[in-house]
Amino acid sequence: MSLSHTLLGFLSYAPMTGYDLKKQMDRSTQFFWHAALSQIYPTLQQLEGDGLIAAATVPQAGKPDKKVYSLTPAGRAALDAWLAEPLPDPAPGKDGLLLKLFFSASVEKKTLLARLRHQLDLRRARLAACERETPAHIAATVAATGRPRDGVMWDLIRQAGEERERAFIRWLEAAIVTIDARL
Amino acid sequence: MSLSHTLLGFLSYAPMTGYDLKKQMDRSTQFFWHAALSQIYPTLQQLEGDGLIAAATVPQAGKPDKKVYSLTPAGRAALDAWLAEPLPDPAPGKDGLLLKLFFSASVEKKTLLARLRHQLDLRRARLAACERETPAHIAATVAATGRPRDGVMWDLIRQAGEERERAFIRWLEAAIVTIDARL
DNA sequence: ACGGGCATGTAAGGGGTTACATGATTCT
DNA sequence: AGAATCATGTAACCCCTTACATGCCCGT
Numbered sequence: 001m002s003l004s005h006t007l008l009g010f011l012s013y014a015p016m017t018g019y020d021l022k023k024q025m026d027r028s029t030q031f032f033w034h035a036a037l038s039q040i041y042p043t044l045q046q047l048e049g050d051g052l053i054a055a056a057t058v059p060q061a062g063k064p065d066k067k068v069y070s071l072t073p074a075g076r077a078a079l080d081a082w083l084a085e086p087l088p089d090p091a092p093g094k095d096g097l098l099l100k101l102f103f104s105a106s107v108e109k110k111t112l113l114a115r116l117r118h119q120l121d122l123r124r125a126r127l128a129a130c131e132r133e134t135p136a137h138i139a140a141t142v143a144a145t146g147r148p149r150d151g152v153m154w155d156l157i158r159q160a161g162e163e164r165e166r167a168f169i170r171w172l173e174a175a176i177v178t179i180d181a182r183l
Numbered sequence: 184m185s186l187s188h189t190l191l192g193f194l195s196y197a198p199m200t201g202y203d204l205k206k207q208m209d210r211s212t213q214f215f216w217h218a219a220l221s222q223i224y225p226t227l228q229q230l231e232g233d234g235l236i237a238a239a240t241v242p243q244a245g246k247p248d249k250k251v252y253s254l255t256p257a258g259r260a261a262l263d264a265w266l267a268e269p270l271p272d273p274a275p276g277k278d279g280l281l282l283k284l285f286f287s288a289s290v291e292k293k294t295l296l297a298r299l300r301h302q303l304d305l306r307r308a309r310l311a312a313c314e315r316e317t318p319a320h321i322a323a324t325v326a327a328t329g330r331p332r333d334g335v336m337w338d339l340i341r342q343a344g345e346e347r348e349r350a351f352i353r354w355l356e357a358a359i360v361t362i363d364a365r366l
Numbered sequence: 367a368c369g370g371g372c373a374t375g376t377a378a379g380g381g382g383t384t385a386c387a388t389g390a391t392t393c394t
Numbered sequence: 395a396g397a398a399t400c401a402t403g404t405a406a407c408c409c410c411t412t413a414c415a416t417g418c419c420c421g422t
Contacts, residue, residue: 009286032278095215103192167350
């Protein structure tokens with residue numbers, strides 16, 4: 001269960017609420033790990049039950065009470081143990097786009113081309129967002145937390161996402177040409 | 184549930200058993216869709232219950248009975264309906280490798296480098312396997328089934344997998360250099 | 367004799383998504 | 395007036411993984 005590890009990881013930076021954690025994930029890990037609040041809240045309760053995090057309830061005026069979670073020593077140990085384990089094996093992913101394409105030889109050529117062009121638009125927009133917003137967010141977080149070593153890793157990972165998108169965009173462009181010519 | 188669609192798709196080529204379907208998936212869709220037999224068998228039963236496929240039990244000497252499934256007209260319609268729907272939105276994936284790396288700034292540099300070099304080996308091996316085996320399998324399937332249009336799609340998708348691997352390998356190489364220099 | 371291929375499944379549990387439920391404040 | 399933000403959760407369901415269960419044949 002890697003959502004637990006994600007939460008422990010973010011809480012190792014600073015105490016936070018479930019809502020805060022969701023925002024952190026949306027801004028930084030969204031392209032390689034994400035979760036809905038409806039999954040985050042029960043997972044936090046479970047981590048609390050396991051003694052890995054502790055909650056402090058903060059009453060607020062005009063807003064619901066906050067539950068600010070922080071890492072316990074046991075939680076820190078669990079995070080360190082996870083980081084000490086080797087990197088996971090590359091798991092064969094699931095890609096609904098490629099799957100549908102695999103069986104799409106009978107789809108009308110112009111429909112197929114329109115779909116692929118639409119994907120190109122989406123991916124280009126995503127790449128642009130990734131290039132525009134993420135470096136600024138990393139820089140801001142490094143400045144705020146004074147963790148330059150983490151900044152190196154974060155930028156590396158940003159590059160991985162960026163290059164994955166670029167590779168897919170190049171493939172889409174080539175695929176459109178090939179289908180136009182050969183299908 | 185896209186496993187259903189995968190099964191319907193393969194059964195549109197020829198009637199097959201669950202065991203056969205698993206082999207087909209292992210040889211062709213493994214990098215973007217896969218399933219264990221323990222998931223395939225119940226799903227086939229469910230598709231049969233929904234009237235989308237029909238089973239013919241074939242007794243065998245010295246082996247367990249086969250259940251050869253084939254598409255019903257309703258199953259063909261369901262497959263066509265799925266193919267008529269637009270391509271799925273790019274879902275933000277989950278990547279345990281990048282996730283762990285994201286929190287790995289505190290891991291010893293030489294440990295990190297060893298882990299990344301190990302990943303490089305794994306990925307290079309996977310790329311080599313992809314380049315060696317898949318084209319032959321596609322050619323054989325096209326020759327056996329006389330479906331050149333499908334062959335075009337299959338080769339396109341093979342290229343997507345190949346280029347995704349290549350992009351990741353290039354990134355790993357660059358990441359090793361960066362970590363060595365800056366962490 | 368042992369491992370791999372053929373061939374089918376069941377059971378339990380983990381992880382994740384979607385829908386539902388509440389309610390005040392602030393921005394447009 | 396309506397949408398977004400803050401803030402928390404529950405319940406149902408779906409999909410998938412892991413472990414278990416069976417048993418014969420063939421090649422080494």
